[in-house]
Amino acid sequence: xxxxxxxxxxxxxxxxxxxxxxxxxxxxxxxxxxxxxxxxxxxxxxxxxxxxxxxxxxxxxxxxxxxxxxxxxxxxxxxxxxxxxxxxxxxxxxxxxxxxxxxxxxxxxxxxxxxxxxxxxxxxxxxxxxxxxxxxxxxxxxxxxxxxxxxxxxxxxxxxxxxxxxxxxxxxxxxxxxxxxxxxxxxxxxxxxxxxxxxxxxxxxxxxxxxxxxxxxxxxxxxxxxxxxxxxxxxxxxxxxxxxxxxxxxxxxxxxxxxxxxxxxxxxxxxxxxxxxxxxxxxxxxx
Amino acid sequence: xxxxxxxxxxxxxxxxxxxxxxxxxxxxxxxxxxxxxxxxxxxxxxxxxxxxxxxxxxxxxxxxxxxxxxxxxxxxxxxxxxxxxxxxxxxxxxxxxxxxxxxxxxxxxxxxxxxxxxxxxxxxxxxxxxxxxxxxxxxxxxxxxxxxxxxxxxxxxxxxxxxxxxxxxxxxxxxxxxxxxxxxxxxxxxxx
Numbered sequence: 101x102x103x104x105x106x107x108x109x110x111x112x113x114x115x116x117x118x119x120x121x122x123x124x125x126x127x128x129x130x131x132x133x134x135x136x137x138x139x140x141x142x143x144x145x146x147x148x149x150x151x152x153x154x155x156x157x158x159x160x161x162x163x164x165x166x167x168x169x170x171x172x173x174x175x176x177x178x179x180x181x182x183x184x185x186x187x188x189x190x191x192x193x194x195x196x197x198x199x200x201x202x203x204x205x206x207x208x209x210x211x212x213x214x215x216x217x218x219x220x221x222x223x224x225x226x227x228x229x230x231x232x233x234x235x236x237x238x239x240x241x242x243x244x245x246x247x248x249x250x251x252x253x254x255x256x257x258x259x260x261x262x263x264x265x266x267x268x269x270x271x272x273x274x275x276x277x278x279x280x281x282x283x284x285x286x287x288x289x290x291x292x293x294x295x296x297x298x299x300x301x302x303x304x305x306x307x308x309x310x311x312x313x314x315x316x317x318x319x320x321x322x323x324x325x326x327x328x329x330x331x332x333x334x335x336x337x338x339x340x341x342x343x344x345x346x347x348x349x350x351x352x353x354x355x356x357x358x359x360x361x362x363x364x365x366x367x368x369x370x371x372x373x374x375x376x377x378x379x380x381x382x383x384x385x386x387x
Numbered sequence: 388x389x390x391x392x393x394x395x396x397x398x399x400x401x402x403x404x405x406x407x408x409x410x411x412x413x414x415x416x417x418x419x420x421x422x423x424x425x426x427x428x429x430x431x432x433x434x435x436x437x438x439x440x441x442x443x444x445x446x447x448x449x450x451x452x453x454x455x456x457x458x459x460x461x462x463x464x465x466x467x468x469x470x471x472x473x474x475x476x477x478x479x480x481x482x483x484x485x486x487x488x489x490x491x492x493x494x495x496x497x498x499x500x501x502x503x504x505x506x507x508x509x510x511x512x513x514x515x516x517x518x519x520x521x522x523x524x525x526x527x528x529x530x531x532x533x534x535x536x537x538x539x540x541x542x543x544x545x546x547x548x549x550x551x552x553x554x555x556x557x558x559x560x561x562x563x564x565x566x567x568x569x570x571x572x573x574x575x576x577x578x579x
Contacts, residue, residue, distance in 0.1 A: 108435060108436030108439050109439065111439075112439040112440075112442075112443060112486070115443060116482055116486075119447070119478065119479035120477065120478075122479075127454075127478045130451065131451050135451075138452065141405055145402075145405035145406045148406055149406065217453075222453070222455045253455055255454075271455070291534075291536070292526070292530070292534050
C-alpha cells in the first residue's frame, strides 16, 4: 500500500476516534446546530411530500375540490367581516381557554407535525415549534385527548422546529400504571425498528403473575421529582397479555392515533407538585 | 475539480433523500436510499484517500441527521427509575459503515474500469443490504436483546433491491462527469 494511502487511513482513524470520544452533550449540541441549519430543507421536504400525496388523486376530484374551495373562500371573506366584530369576544374566550389549560398544566404549546422521519430506525416526527417558542429537551408531547405522543429530544431542537421521539419507538419508555390501581405498574415502550410501520406498544409489568384485563386503560405513573411525563396522562389500552419467561408483558394499543397525527400539544410546564397526581382524564377528555 | 463535484452531488443527494417518502405496503414499506447508493457508486471512481474523505463526510452527515440522542439531560427517565438503562446508538458508527461500504466498492475498481458494471451494481445492492443490516444489528447489540421481526427483513430486502435499481443511472452520470471534467479513474494495483 502506498505511503500516502496509509497516511490517509491514519488521519481517517484519528478523526473517527475523536468523533467516538465526543461527549453526548457535545454531540447533541453539534446535532442541534446542524438541524438548525438543515431545518429549511426538512420543512420544504415535509411540505412537498404532503403535496405529492394530494397530487395522487384523480384530476376531476381535484378540480371539484378547487371549485368548492373557491366558493368557500368567497363565503369566508364575507364571514371575515362579521368575525372582525366578534374579535373582542374571541379574545375573551381565548383567555378563558388559556385559563382552562392552565388549570391542568402550567402551560401548553400547540404544534403542527411538519415531517415524519422515514429514513431511520427511529420513530420521530418534526414539529413547527422550537427554542423560540420556549421548547426545551425532554418536554412531553400529548394529543388534545391527553394521550401521550412522545417527548422532545435533545439534538433535534432548533430555533423554529423540534424533533419528537414517538411513543412507538423502543427508546421512548414511559413508567405506567394500569387503571386506577397504583399496585399494577410497568414500563411502556415501542418496538425496535418497526415503530414507523406498526403503531403498537408493549407494556412490561414490574411484577410477574399479574392478570391484566383486556381493555384496561394504561396511564403514566408518578416516579418522583423531575420525571418527564406528568402522572395521569393516557398511554393506551391493553389489547392482550403476552406471557414471557421472566417478565409479564402485554400488547398495548396507543390512544394517540399516530397514523393521522397532525396537531399536538407540548407541555412546557406541568404546574403541579411532583408528589400530587392530577385528576385522571378519561379517553375522550379534551384540555 | 471532479472530487469537489462528487462531494457537492453527495450533499445534494442527502437533501433529495429528505424528499423521498416511504413506499406503500405493496413494496414492503421500502425506502429508496439514493444517498448511500450515490456514495457507493462514486466510491469506485475515487482514489483511496478521496474515498475515505467522502466516507467521513457521508457518515458524519448521516449521523447528524439520523442519530437520536435520548436521555441527554438532567431528567429522571423511567429507565433510571426501573433500572433499565440501555445503550444509545454510538455517534460515528455511520462513518464506519460508510467506510466499510467504500472499501468494499473500492475492491471492484478493476471490474468498473473494464466497463463491466454488472458486478458493481449487484455489489451496490449488497452494500445497501449490509448497511441496513449492520445499522440495525448494531442497534440491537447496543440494546442488549435480539429482535428481528419478519416485516423488517422484508423492508430491508425491498429497500436494497429498489435502491440498487438506481445505481445504473448513477454510473451513467459518473461516466458523463468523467468525460466532462477529463477525469480518469486509474487502478494502480494493490496500492492504488
